[in-house]
Amino acid sequence: MFSEWKFTAKDIAEKADLFMSGHRACAGCAAATVMRLVLKAVRGPIIATSATGCMEVVSSIYPYTSWATPWIHTAFENVAANASGIEAALKILKKKGRIKQQRIDVIAFAGDGGTYDIGIQALSGAVERGHDFLYVLYDNEAYMNTGIQRSGGTPHGASTTTSPAGTVIPGKVQYKKPIADIMVAHDMPYVATASPHYWRDLITKARKGIEVDGPAFLHTFAPCPRGWRSDPSKSIEISRIAVETCIFPLWEAINGEYQLSAPSKVIALRPERKKPVREYLKMQGRFRHLFTPKFEKIIDEIQQLTDKRWQRLLKKCGIV
Amino acid sequence: MTVQEKSWKEIPPAGICWKPSTEYLTGDWKTYKPIMDSEKCTRCTLCVIFCPDGAIHWNPGKEDIEFDYDFCKGCGICANECPTKAIEMKLE
Amino acid sequence: MESVAKQKLLALNGDEAVAYAAKQSDVDVAAAYPVTPQTIIVERFSEYVANGEVDTEFVCVESEHSAMTACITASATGARTFTATAAPGLALMHEMLYVASGCRAPVVMTVVNRALSAPINIHCDHSDSMSERDSGWIQIYAENSQEAYDSMIQAFRIAENPEILLPVMVCLDGFTLSHALENVHVLSDDIAKKFVGTRQFPRVTAHEGKDASFRLDPENPISIGPIAFPNYYFEIKRQQEEAMKNAPKIIQQVHEEYAQISGRHYGNGLLDAYCLEDAEIAIICLGSTAGTVKTVVNELRAEGVKAGLLRIRSFRPLPVEGIVKALEKVRAVAVMDRSLSFGGHGGPVFHEVHHALYDTPVHPYIVNYIYGLGGRDTSPSHIRKIYEDLQGILQTQRVEDPVRYVRLRG
Numbered sequence: 001m002f003s004e005w006k007f008t009a010k011d012i013a014e015k016a017d018l019f020m021s022g023h024r025a026c027a028g029c030a031a032a033t034v035m036r037l038v039l040k041a042v043r044g045p046i047i048a049t050s051a052t053g054c055m056e057v058v059s060s061i062y063p064y065t066s067w068a069t070p071w072i073h074t075a076f077e078n079v080a081a082n083a084s085g086i087e088a089a090l091k092i093l094k095k096k097g098r099i100k101q102q103r104i105d106v107i108a109f110a111g112d113g114g115t116y117d118i119g120i121q122a123l124s125g126a127v128e129r130g131h132d133f134l135y136v137l138y139d140n141e142a143y144m145n146t147g148i149q150r151s152g153g154t155p156h157g158a159s160t161t162t163s164p165a166g167t168v169i170p171g172k173v174q175y176k177k178p179i180a181d182i183m184v185a186h187d188m189p190y191v192a193t194a195s196p197h198y199w200r201d202l203i204t205k206a207r208k209g210i211e212v213d214g215p216a217f218l219h220t221f222a223p224c225p226r227g228w229r230s231d232p233s234k235s236i237e238i239s240r241i242a243v244e245t246c247i248f249p250l251w252e253a254i255n256g257e258y259q260l261s262a263p264s265k266v267i268a269l270r271p272e273r274k275k276p277v278r279e280y281l282k283m284q285g286r287f288r289h290l291f292t293p294k295f296e297k298i299i300d301e302i303q304q305l306t307d308k309r310w311q312r313l314l315k316k317c318g319i320v
Numbered sequence: 321m322t323v324q325e326k327s328w329k330e331i332p333p334a335g336i337c338w339k340p341s342t343e344y345l346t347g348d349w350k351t352y353k354p355i356m357d358s359e360k361c362t363r364c365t366l367c368v369i370f371c372p373d374g375a376i377h378w379n380p381g382k383e384d385i386e387f388d389y390d391f392c393k394g395c396g397i398c399a400n401e402c403p404t405k406a407i408e409m410k411l412e
Numbered sequence: 413m414e415s416v417a418k419q420k421l422l423a424l425n426g427d428e429a430v431a432y433a434a435k436q437s438d439v440d441v442a443a444a445y446p447v448t449p450q451t452i453i454v455e456r457f458s459e460y461v462a463n464g465e466v467d468t469e470f471v472c473v474e475s476e477h478s479a480m481t482a483c484i485t486a487s488a489t490g491a492r493t494f495t496a497t498a499a500p501g502l503a504l505m506h507e508m509l510y511v512a513s514g515c516r517a518p519v520v521m522t523v524v525n526r527a528l529s530a531p532i533n534i535h536c537d538h539s540d541s542m543s544e545r546d547s548g549w550i551q552i553y554a555e556n557s558q559e560a561y562d563s564m565i566q567a568f569r570i571a572e573n574p575e576i577l578l579p580v581m582v583c584l585d586g587f588t589l590s591h592a593l594e595n596v597h598v599l600s601d602d603i604a605k606k607f608v609g610t611r612q613f614p615r616v617t618a619h620e621g622k623d624a625s626f627r628l629d630p631e632n633p634i635s636i637g638p639i640a641f642p643n644y645y646f647e648i649k650r651q652q653e654e655a656m657k658n659a660p661k662i663i664q665q666v667h668e669e670y671a672q673i674s675g676r677h678y679g680n681g682l683l684d685a686y687c688l689e690d691a692e693i694a695i696i697c698l699g700s701t702a703g704t705v706k707t708v709v710n711e712l713r714a715e716g717v718k719a720g721l722l723r724i725r726s727f728r729p730l731p732v733e734g735i736v737k738a739l740e741k742v743r744a745v746a747v748m749d750r751s752l753s754f755g756g757h758g759g760p761v762f763h764e765v766h767h768a769l770y771d772t773p774v775h776p777y778i779v780n781y782i783y784g785l786g787g788r789d790t791s792p793s794h795i796r797k798i799y800e801d802l803q804g805i806l807q808t809q810r811v812e813d814p815v816r817y818v819r820l821r822g
Contacts, residue, residue: 009364009365009366009368009369010365010378010380012365012368012369013365013368013369013377013378014378014380017374019374020340020341020342020374021341021342021346021373021374021375021388021390021391022340022341022342022343022344022345022346022391023341023346023373024341024344024346025372025373026393027349027350027372027393027394027395028372028393028395028396028397029372029395030372031372032372032373033370033371033372033397036372036374037369045630045631046630047489047628047630049485056639057639059341060337060635060637060638060639061341061344061638061639061641062335062337062638062639062640062641062644063331063337063338063339063619063638063644064337064339064340064341064343064344064619065337065339065340065341065619065635065638066340066341067633067635068340068620068633069630069633070628070629070630070633070634070635071628071633071634071635071636072485072488072515072628072635072636072637073636073637073638074481074484074485074508074511074515074637075481075507075508075511077477078477078478078481078508080478081473081477081478081481081482081485082481082482082484082485083485084443084471084473084478084481084482084485085441085443085471085481085482085483085484085485085486085487085488085489085493086485086486086488086489086628088441088443088469088471088482088486088491089440089441089469089485089486089487089489089490089491089493090489091469092440092441092467092468092469092491093440093489093490093491095467096440096467098490099490099629100631101630101631104630121474121475121478122474122475122477122478122481124474125473125474125475125478126478128474129471129472129473196370199369199370225395231396232395232396232397233395233396233397233399233400233409234400235372235395235397236370236397236400236401237400237401325643325644326647327647328646328647328648328650328651328654331644331647331648331651332616332617333516333577333614333616333626333651333655334514334515334516334577334626334636334648335514335515335636335637335638335640335644335648336616336618336626336634336635336636337618337619337634337635337638338617338618338619339619340619340620
């Protein structure tokens with residue numbers, strides 16, 4: 001099903017960026033690292049497409065573009081439909097002999113707003129139709145581009161501009177939607193989660209998503225210093241601690257079969273290595289209000305929810 | 321940093337971009353600048369991999385790390401992630 | 413040249429005629445969603461796909477928003493694209509219609525005109541396409557199914573012309589045309605295909621400084637759909653307007669070239685005048701209503717009344733000079749609008765015609781008739797009444813109430 005692509009750090013370091021320097025992402029933006037790394041995984045020519053959002057805006061401020069590959073953006077809620085159109089065109093144009101390349105892969109990028117919320121219809125439709133493309137969700141857990149408004153991907157307790165921590169309400173009341181599980185429920189060939197700290201795992205999964213026939217969904221974790229009120233230098237570190245606390249476990253589901261990826265498997269086998277969520281939360285200003293007597297119980301709730309979801313995942317992976 | 325602004329007759333149709341962002345230097349955003357201690361560096365290239373801005377290059381000819389201060393925004397991820405603490409962020 | 417006699421004569425309803433034209437146009441990608449009264453188009457087209465009669469990738473999307481989106485990106489990738497919709501679907505596409513024209517994607521879309529909700533109504537009026545008149549799409553309104561077929565074949569040539577590169581909407585009246593059987597002359601597949609040709613791409617200079625084909629091609633990457641700030645957005649919109657200004661000439665050329673192979677003319681391709689040369693009173697309308705009006709004009713002419721008709725075929729771009737010229741000698745004009753522009757002074761066609769006539773030295777009297785909303789029938793007797801009103805206006809030399817309603821209970 002997958003090629004035996006092996007690579008070293010230097011192979012990746014040497015490979016030219018398809019997401020070029022001079023983009024205007026904030027300093028310390030992990031989503032920009034995700035973009036670079038995913039695009040290092042390509043096996044040949046690609047056409048990329050983006051939903052409206054941070055990575056779209058920062059990479060295409062007219063007349064500049066950061067895309068060293070053909071790229072199109074149309075709107076916010078429809079990147080999976082963008083990919084559908086591109087893929088359908090490539091298929092027929094190739095059949096009619098109107099394009100030279102043997103194979104062109106299609107990669108779609110969207111943030112959490114463009115995926116969990118406004119884009120889920122187009123995504124669900126494109127996956128049901130079985131278009132051959134990789135969908136990359138860079139999840140920075142709120143509408144960062146418009147000024148940190150909560151989305152379906154914002155976690156419980158996080159303070160955003162539309163779920164502010166007030167004197168009565170402790171940030172976002174609802175829970176983060178399990179988007180990757182929703183995608184697995186589409187019975188699609190490949191779904192995976194990835195975190196940029198585990199760059200090798202991320203690139204490998206992106207490559208698998210590109211190689212697999214049919215739709216693939218890659219949920220990447222993308223700390224946002226601006227929206228998370230975190231130290232820009234800590235973005236990659238936070239992406240590690242999210243995995244170590246099981247806030248964001250790493251796994252893949254190939255044809256619906258879940259399996260833990262190495263960084264999370266280590267924790268499953270050695271549960272004492274699982275860090276308390278407090279360590280993750282304390283690095284981010286968006287959770288600052290939870291460290292007050294009034295809202296402290298929310299931390300316990302987050303811990304319980306994290307444990308519950310982790311246990312559920314272990315069961316899916318056949319680890320009891 | 322600014323470009324000569326063109327008339328509607330001179331630009332390509334459909335809002336096709338006509339400049340690569342590599343002509344837009346983001347290096348002046350930074351307050352702190354990464355400085356590498358060449359002796360501590362093991363050339364593991366993790367900094368090259370993690371840099372959000374593609375502002376650290378691996379030069380295979382020289383077998384060395386090169387910082388591209390034209391694009392470095394000074395976030396400090398490279399210093400934070402360096403396994404041997406070979407990078408220090410210094411006030412510009 | 414192929415004469416009319418050599419063409420096949422098929423009994424087709426309007427939707428089938430459109431699907432037949434799409435079948436003959438070497439469409440690469442069709443993306444559509446079913447909506448009444450357009451559904452027959454996607455059904456027929458799906459059959460062509462299922463039977464291997466077309467070499468088209470048919471994307472049966474989950475919404476009209478995605479239909480238009482997929483057409484835009486497929487078009488950007490280099491495909492000839494086609495879709496069809498009607499009122500609620502067109503309204504859902506609204507956002508993407510502007511993106512299609514802004515990205516200069518030559519998508520061809522059939523709009524089977526239907527009333528907009530609420531209340532929900534599946535029957536014909538023009539509120540759907542009139543709501544999109546400023547979306548940067550060329551709009552052609554067909555009088556009958558034959559014209560719908562012919563216009564579809566022409567539409568690809570117009571849209572893809574490098575001087576235009578704009579999406580084209582071919583509009584036909586819901587049910588009146590879409591579901592009514594008509595004898596339609598169709599070209600042979602070969603002649604149609606040859607007429608439509610293969611899509612050509614203009615050259616652009618991409619960001620890497622290379623000469624690139626205007627399509628998403630990994631060999632010469634281009635970026636389409638960026639964010640443009642106030643320093644450039646305006647310029648990009650102005651280019652679209654220039655394309656619209658180029659369009660009338662191309663629409664006429666394509667129409668003329670098509671007439672050569674089909675033997676069919678629709679006026680000059682932009683405007684279709686009937687008994688207008690010496691007319692004192694005239695009706696202006698769009699779409700299938702023109703057929704009813706012609707019947708009444710014939711009757712009136714037999715009675716010695718100098719009545720005429722001007723049918724606007726191309727509403728976008730609007731042939732302003734042509735309208736002014738066509739109405740030069742007319743003394744009283746009734747503009748028929750099959751949609752309302754709530755709170756405006758009359759309907760959109762009235763706005764446009766009124767506006768076009770403002771700068772002429774001698775204005776005819778002009779009056780607006782809102783008619784047929786939600787599929788209400790307009791029969792020859794109602795049209796006759798409008799001509800009688802115009803005669804009355806000429807007698808009294810004044811227009812009492814400029815915006816009137818046809819067949820509305822008082």
